[in-house]
Amino acid sequence: MAATVASLRKTGRYRVSGKTGPTTTKPKTLKELLGILDPMSRLPPPFRPMGANSSSTDCNSSSVGTIVDMTGMNNVLNVDAYNDTVVVQAGVRLSVLSEQLAEHGLELAGNYDLADRTVGGAIAGGCLGPAIADEGTLFSAQVLSMRVVTAGGKISNIESSNKNLLRAFRVSYGMLGIIFEATLKVRPIRGFVATHRRCTVKQFAAASESLAQANVGIKFFLMPFRDRVYLDLRRHSPDARATRKIPWKLKDWGESTVLPQIFNSINRIVPVSGMRYRIIDEISKATQGIVNNRLVRSGDNSTALGGKGRGEKTPLQYSTWLFPAADFSIVVQTYCEFCRDIQRQSGFRCDMPTVGYRLSHDASALLSPSFDEQMFALRAVSTQTEGWEDFAIDFAEFAEHWGGYPMFNQTRGLSPAHAHSALAQRATAFRKIRRQLDPDDRMMNPFLSQYFL
Ligand SMILES: Cc1cc2nc3c(=O)[nH]c(=O)nc-3n(C[C@H](O)[C@H](O)[C@H](O)COP(=O)(O)OP(=O)(O)OC[C@H]3O[C@@H](n4cnc5c(N)ncnc54)[C@H](O)[C@@H]3O)c2cc1C
Numbered sequence: 001m002a003a004t005v006a007s008l009r010k011t012g013r014y015r016v017s018g019k020t021g022p023t024t025t026k027p028k029t030l031k032e033l034l035g036i037l038d039p040m041s042r043l044p045p046p047f048r049p050m051g052a053n054s055s056s057t058d059c060n061s062s063s064v065g066t067i068v069d070m071t072g073m074n075n076v077l078n079v080d081a082y083n084d085t086v087v088v089q090a091g092v093r094l095s096v097l098s099e100q101l102a103e104h105g106l107e108l109a110g111n112y113d114l115a116d117r118t119v120g121g122a123i124a125g126g127c128l129g130p131a132i133a134d135e136g137t138l139f140s141a142q143v144l145s146m147r148v149v150t151a152g153g154k155i156s157n158i159e160s161s162n163k164n165l166l167r168a169f170r171v172s173y174g175m176l177g178i179i180f181e182a183t184l185k186v187r188p189i190r191g192f193v194a195t196h197r198r199c200t201v202k203q204f205a206a207a208s209e210s211l212a213q214a215n216v217g218i219k220f221f222l223m224p225f226r227d228r229v230y231l232d233l234r235r236h237s238p239d240a241r242a243t244r245k246i247p248w249k250l251k252d253w254g255e256s257t258v259l260p261q262i263f264n265s266i267n268r269i270v271p272v273s274g275m276r277y278r279i280i281d282e283i284s285k286a287t288q289g290i291v292n293n294r295l296v297r298s299g300d301n302s303t304a305l306g307g308k309g310r311g312e313k314t315p316l317q318y319s320t321w322l323f324p325a326a327d328f329s330i331v332v333q334t335y336c337e338f339c340r341d342i343q344r345q346s347g348f349r350c351d352m353p354t355v356g357y358r359l360s361h362d363a364s365a366l367l368s369p370s371f372d373e374q375m376f377a378l379r380a381v382s383t384q385t386e387g388w389e390d391f392a393i394d395f396a397e398f399a400e401h402w403g404g405y406p407m408f409n410q411t412r413g414l415s416p417a418h419a420h421s422a423l424a425q426r427a428t429a430f431r432k433i434r435r436q437l438d439p440d441d442r443m444m445n446p447f448l449s450q451y452f453l
Pocket of ligand 1: 049050052054060070112117119120121122123125128129174175177179180409410
């Protein structure tokens, strides 16, 4: 009798490949990491490194292949308070690094919001914040050298003398190899004073050109449906040294934990959208007024690090686009009209305020969003999934029309054609380096392939 598939299954000799999907592996040592990427390894390509997984695109995942979770390599190896450097493994969270630096009176340069993200993800993905203009924009600008395991499973040291290669590895989204260790430049803790302003979108647009030039750190919360912008402006000040952590913790808790959870509940229990959004906007306004104006007047880069990641109880949907500062005055006003149009047409709107930053010029990475000029970031954020994907695609269409620049781990709905034109020759240069370092495309998943193959 011919064996049927069913009878073979019962013998246990025939294995049906049941669930398909990627394998996830979490190396704790360099030896384990080398074993994963070894050409003889049994693990299937593509290999996608993952940090805290706070990205909003498929850059760090794959429906097949191997996800390399780097959070198991999480030691701060050496703090050198004499030379102001720190050697750190890629899986260390920024909050942990920041605390250890503070014990030595040191801090990271720049100002980065998401405390839970990893050093590797902050170097290889976008990592921007309200950095004061003279401190640079990208977290990866602080990287003096790094050690990586290449796509071919070999250790490579990217030294500071090899400027071009270092520039390619910063913001490389894990396409050139897996970073396992980095030496970062740090500095003695400097204080800043934070001032807060509230204005209309028109007033903000009118001020945007001078804000783009100012030597301040700029973060803003934009409420397109209330014609309001809440500005958080940070300036260096020696007087602001003695800063306390608690007000910043409360501010962070209010903005990134309490608000999303409250909005999620309101979305469930208030069925009438007009009333629902009125309540949501009033709460946003009150929170901005209280947490910013009353709570925090000064800080430093170790106390002001805040923000929870995705994968919390209330995951946030977000998509970030960057726009040249020279056009921002028009773009920000048109963006608000765009949000209102979308709500009229589809009923969807983001419940959280749009978050923005000013990015100073930073050419330290080949794929830096502010490689050529100063930019402003707009990050649309929502606690709701229904209607979000369509909104993200419409936002991408809007942004592409206005010459927006993407971050490949934070920008949703980006078309390959726009990515090619936005990056221009830099994409060609990056692709050339990528092909040399990964000729067999072992690090490329379908998402990244559409932009970088
Ligand atoms: C609530 C919230 C707020 C945010 N705020 C900001 C913000 O203010 N500014 C900002 O710029 N971004 C922000 N983000 C986006 C995101 O947090 C950052 O881009 C962050 O740097 C990603 O770090 P991660 O550890 O989560 O990395 P992941 O998301 O896991 O990975 C990011 C990219 O880096 C690669 N990668 C990770 N580890 C390694 C490694 N060891 N070697 C090589 N490649 C690696 C991945 O493959 C992927 O392409 C925010 C996200 C959320 C959810």
